[in-house]
Amino acid sequence: MIFLSDFLNAEVVDVKQHRVGRVQDLIVLMTDPFPKVTGVILKGTKVRSIDWSLVRSWDNKELSLKVEGSQLQAHQRLEAELWLSRQVLDKQIVDMDGRRVVRVNDLQLSQVDGNLLLVGVDIGARGLMRRVGLEGLGRRVAAILGLDWPHKLISWEAVDPVKSDVSSVKLRIAHTKLAAMHPADIAEIVHELSPDDRSAVFAALDDEKAADTLEEIQETGMQASILERLDVERASDILEAMKPDEAADLLADMPKERAQLLLQKMEEDEAEDVEELLAYREDTAGGLMTTGYVAVLHTLTAAQAIDRLRELEPDAESVYYVYVTDEEEHLLGVLSLRDLIVAKPDTRIRDFMIEKVMSVPVDASIRDVGAVIAKYNLLAVPVVDQHNRIQGIVTVDDVMDRVLPPRVAARRRRIF
Amino acid sequence: MARLGKLEQPLRFVRSRRGRLLVLISVVGPGVITGVTDDDATGVTGYALAGSQFGYDLLWVLVVTAICLWPIMEMVARMGVVTGKGLSDLMRERFGVAPTLWAMLLLFIANAATTVAEFTGIAAAAQLLFPFAGDTARYVAVPIAAVLVWVLVLRGNFRIVERVLLVLSLVFVAYAISAFMAHPPWGQVIRQTFIPTFHTNTGFILIFISVVGTTITPWMSFFQQSNVADKGLHPADLTYERADTAIGIFMTQIIAFFIIVACGATIFAHHVTVDPSDPSAFSKIALSLAPLAGKYATLLFALGLMNASLMAASVLPLTTTYAITEAFGLERGIDKSFREAPAFLTIYTTLIVLGAAIAMFPGAPLALITNLPNIVNGLLLPLLLPLLLLLANDRRILGRYANGLFTNVLSGAVFVFLTGVTVVFLASIFFPGLFGG
Numbered sequence: 001m002i003f004l005s006d007f008l009n010a011e012v013v014d015v016k017q018h019r020v021g022r023v024q025d026l027i028v029l030m031t032d033p034f035p036k037v038t039g040v041i042l043k044g045t046k047v048r049s050i051d052w053s054l055v056r057s058w059d060n061k062e063l064s065l066k067v068e069g070s071q072l073q074a075h076q077r078l079e080a081e082l083w084l085s086r087q088v089l090d091k092q093i094v095d096m097d098g099r100r101v102v103r104v105n106d107l108q109l110s111q112v113d114g115n116l117l118l119v120g121v122d123i124g125a126r127g128l129m130r131r132v133g134l135e136g137l138g139r140r141v142a143a144i145l146g147l148d149w150p151h152k153l154i155s156w157e158a159v160d161p162v163k164s165d166v167s168s169v170k171l172r173i174a175h176t177k178l179a180a181m182h183p184a185d186i187a188e189i190v191h192e193l194s195p196d197d198r199s200a201v202f203a204a205l206d207d208e209k210a211a212d213t214l215e216e217i218q219e220t221g222m223q224a225s226i227l228e229r230l231d232v233e234r235a236s237d238i239l240e241a242m243k244p245d246e247a248a249d250l251l252a253d254m255p256k257e258r259a260q261l262l263l264q265k266m267e268e269d270e271a272e273d274v275e276e277l278l279a280y281r282e283d284t285a286g287g288l289m290t291t292g293y294v295a296v297l298h299t300l301t302a303a304q305a306i307d308r309l310r311e312l313e314p315d316a317e318s319v320y321y322v323y324v325t326d327e328e329e330h331l332l333g334v335l336s337l338r339d340l341i342v343a344k345p346d347t348r349i350r351d352f353m354i355e356k357v358m359s360v361p362v363d364a365s366i367r368d369v370g371a372v373i374a375k376y377n378l379l380a381v382p383v384v385d386q387h388n389r390i391q392g393i394v395t396v397d398d399v400m401d402r403v404l405p406p407r408v409a410a411r412r413r414r415i416f
Numbered sequence: 417m418a419r420l421g422k423l424e425q426p427l428r429f430v431r432s433r434r435g436r437l438l439v440l441i442s443v444v445g446p447g448v449i450t451g452v453t454d455d456d457a458t459g460v461t462g463y464a465l466a467g468s469q470f471g472y473d474l475l476w477v478l479v480v481t482a483i484c485l486w487p488i489m490e491m492v493a494r495m496g497v498v499t500g501k502g503l504s505d506l507m508r509e510r511f512g513v514a515p516t517l518w519a520m521l522l523l524f525i526a527n528a529a530t531t532v533a534e535f536t537g538i539a540a541a542a543q544l545l546f547p548f549a550g551d552t553a554r555y556v557a558v559p560i561a562a563v564l565v566w567v568l569v570l571r572g573n574f575r576i577v578e579r580v581l582l583v584l585s586l587v588f589v590a591y592a593i594s595a596f597m598a599h600p601p602w603g604q605v606i607r608q609t610f611i612p613t614f615h616t617n618t619g620f621i622l623i624f625i626s627v628v629g630t631t632i633t634p635w636m637s638f639f640q641q642s643n644v645a646d647k648g649l650h651p652a653d654l655t656y657e658r659a660d661t662a663i664g665i666f667m668t669q670i671i672a673f674f675i676i677v678a679c680g681a682t683i684f685a686h687h688v689t690v691d692p693s694d695p696s697a698f699s700k701i702a703l704s705l706a707p708l709a710g711k712y713a714t715l716l717f718a719l720g721l722m723n724a725s726l727m728a729a730s731v732l733p734l735t736t737t738y739a740i741t742e743a744f745g746l747e748r749g750i751d752k753s754f755r756e757a758p759a760f761l762t763i764y765t766t767l768i769v770l771g772a773a774i775a776m777f778p779g780a781p782l783a784l785i786t787n788l789p790n791i792v793n794g795l796l797l798p799l800l801l802p803l804l805l806l807l808a809n810d811r812r813i814l815g816r817y818a819n820g821l822f823t824n825v826l827s828g829a830v831f832v833f834l835t836g837v838t839v840v841f842l843a844s845i846f847f848p849g850l851f852g853g
Binding site for chain 1: 499500501505508509512513514517645647648649650652744745747
């Protein structure tokens with residue numbers, strides 16, 4: 001097997017067997033599915049980098065060139081190139097199959113049709129030992145003990161490199177593989193990355209996916225820090241795609257000026273919803289509620305109400321309850337989705353709605369909200385102002401997160 | 417859903433956790449936690465020995481170590497804020513496998529030695545608390561403490577444990593009160609704080625090195641950076657984090673100051689000799705609290721020592737384990753099972769078992785063991801600092817937050833000072849006659 005560590009620091013000799021310098025790094029071009037080695041970074045030479053095509057052969061920590069040392073031509077650098085030792089080796093990458101972040105101990109190369117390709121990542125102890133020149137020793141020890149000492153390799157196709165180098169910002173790593181994962185999985189992985197890498201991942205996701213992933217990250221501090229590192233336009237787009245209550249929670253964790261700026265950049269409708277939520281204390285029903293509920297006018301018929309529901313559904317967090325209001329948003333009653341569907345299409349909804357609807361005031365404590373939801377077995381409870389106008393709903397899952405002890409609610413416990 | 421009216425409302429931010437976070441950080445931020453944890457069993461012992469044996473002669477060292485701490489802790493705090501990564505993570509990415517391996521090996525040895533010292537502190541505290549039980553006290557207390565630390569950190573909530581121990585650290589105030597009640601010659605105390613005194617005998621040099629070594633330790637850099645990184649601060653909050661760091665250093669040093677003054681005004685002033693290799697050393701040191709607590713001095717001292725030891729015993733193995741697993745990309749996390757993260761749990765458990773076992777060794781000279789790691793740490797620092805400097809100067813890592821000239825010059829001076837201390841120490845070992853014994 002060929003590894004990057006076989007090349008690093010290898011002696012470079014020219015066609016006349018004169019010593020030219022040493023190998024510092026290999027350059028690959030980010031081709032699909034496997035990157036191709038296109039150049040060599042040298043040290044101890046006048047020419048810093050040469051084309052891989054000048055390499056005749058390599059063996060046993062020695063790289064032989066096809067030309068004379070004095071005739072070396074510099075390698076033309078391209079945008080989509082990566083320095084393996086500087087930018088990939090020892091860094092963290094995402095193992096897509098294992099859905100975790102691992103560290104690159106070595107890189108596996110392979111010769112295919114005259115090209116040297118980057119095919120795999122060594123994440124095992126064997127790679128570590130190879131790096132310090134002890135692989136042979138380890139192998140002998142394993143042999144004496146009669147043990148098999150396997151390589152721990154992941155195919156390059158199954159990894160997603162995370163950039164962590166300021167100088168490589170130009171090189172936009174697509175993160176296409178990562179973007180295809182479930183938001184909950186992306187969130188899990190993002191947890192383990194550094195802030196810059198997190199933002200790089202988010203930059204690669206579309207707005208909806210980014211919003212879903214952000215909602216899956218339950219630490220608001222981390223959510224805020226991710227958005228803070230994205231540019232304002234992009235951050236406000238993601239906020240728009242988020243549920244208003246989650247967006248409000250997140251903005252509360254940002255410096256005020258930054259939050260104001262983001263709100264201004266958001267679409268007016270969405271910004272308004274979020275702003276309203278921000279005006280409530282976080283430990284009250286108002287602070288916990290979302291504006292993603294469904295309300296219909298009491299004058300509608302069942303059929304009209306269902307039509308209205310179709311229009312609103314994409315945005316609503318809970319459609320199991322349909323709240324009935326008058327023109328000024330005073331809460332008059334509630335319908336279950338089932339009531340609405342089984343009713344005769346032309347019945348007016350105020351004739352069959354449940355008028356005795358449980359609600360909580362905006363300043364109710366979270367504990368009280370939880371008590372109401374638990375007592376009446378609700379999936380959500382409407383939140384009203386002092387004039388009984390509906391302001392939002394609190395859903396059972398939001399209240400669970402807050403009422404349960406934090407250890408149960410947190411998906412993962414971490415210290416550092 | 418469709419909102420009627422209600423436009424043009426003034427934007428009211430009733431909710432803003434951000435401000436609170438920043439305030440909190442400057443009160444009990446990573447710097448303060450690191451600073452207080454720094455006054456651990458080895459710290460209390462080192463400062464107490466300094467005060468008991470040499471009175472106020474070593475007070476000036478605290479000013480020097482504070483100056484040394486600043487660039488080091490500021491650099492790691494800055495790296496934590498800007499990169500959001502731990503120190504060993506950065507080392508691995510910047511220096512590759514071999515140098516990281518050496519750094520981790522040294523860190524492991526130093527921290528293992530320090531962990532032993534923390535459990536020894538627990539042993540000593542237990543013996544002071546239950547003098548009638550003799551050696552049985554530590555044979556019971558140390559395993560209990562080991563299990564407690566293991567369980568609380570891995571299966572309990574580390575952050576809560578940390579906060580509780582931090583609050584209990586208020587017991588250190590006892591040294592300040594005791595120091596005032598002993599009526600030391602304040603003029604001389606202040607003078608000796610700012611004007612260096614030096615003796616060229618091995619005893620003084622050993623204490624000098626251990627005071628430096630207990631104050632500036634490699635593990636603090638790792639702990640502080642991970643802790644800062646975990647806060648997820650934005651580079652714009654760097655000012656707060658610097659304030660936090662400065663306050664942390666001040667806390668470390670002010671506690672040390674009062675321990676030295678309390679011991680100087682009592683033990684040293686009454687010409688009690690404290691020999692660290694003598695089993696009764698701790699009960700003599702405890703007398704420093706007599707002006708405040710009278711016959712309860714021993715009790716108070718033991719509680720302070722117990723708390724400081726427990727705090728560091730829960731921080732040190734964890735920091736070490738995180739540093740090593742992070743450097744080598746091994747599966748880590750306190751919520752992982754053994755099958756998920758074998759290396760993490762093995763290293764963590766080894767450190768605690770090793771620490772506890774050595775601390776229980778029959779007839780172990782407790783005060784000596786608690787002082788030994790100070791010397792190891794003191795010797796390691798000149799090796800760690802160049803690595804820190806390389807990282808903090810790297811613009812590929814820190815961009816425009818890389819070191820400025822001031823930090824580099826100051827760090828250079830610190831490096832020269834620490835190397836000098838090490839050379840002097842080595843000379844005193846290999847040429848015992850050099851300083852007149």
